[in-house]
Amino acid sequence: MSPSVLFVCVHNAGRSQMAAGWLQHLAGDRVDVLSAGSEPAGSVNPVAVEAMAEVGIDITGRQPRLLDPDDVRASDVVVTMGCGDACPFFPGTRYEDWELDDPAGLDLAAVRPIRDEIRARVETLVADLLG
Template identity: 70%
Template structure:
């Protein structure tokens, strides 16, 4: 069994204010779909106490369990150590560092919404994550 030289994996940071909905769904999809090909982080500038229950529910519907996830605080270190930083249309500001790729995904906020309203947001996030994977890991 020969070992190939280690290649650095691209890293992606998803940011929204509470890290309880959109960024959690995006991180879960990227982890689920890309596996260990991409390093995934998510964070918020004002993390909520827990992940939005409607978000947990709609992710279970597609076979992804995020019940154990907890919202995390956005740190300068997380931004510095990520290749791509994606904000989720929440007007949140991130520290800007040269050489990073910044994207803003305009997405409706699932906060306070029921599962019927959150499903289309989930589906839009999945579509964007699939496109992102094809850009980050060309085969």
């Protein structure tokens, strides 16, 4: 059975969507990938979409979704990115909190370093999960 990773940020429109895109790109079907937000936006941040497209990852078809406690319960790893206490805690689940700037309202030049930091963290996560 593949490990499951849930990425959570407030709006599920930028950081968590980029992280999910990276994980799917780097791990393929070896990891189950979910993302959600405590207060989901109406759509994915277009600058995040553009930043990911620059590296060949298409996240245009994604839709922000509300965090479901069942997703947290079913995940082996929950990565939070600024969602604070909104993420439910279940004993036995591995949690990581990644402090990353929110790309909301930023231009492409400012989002690129966030995208690249997320990639580095996802690469470490993949090595740990599948290494």
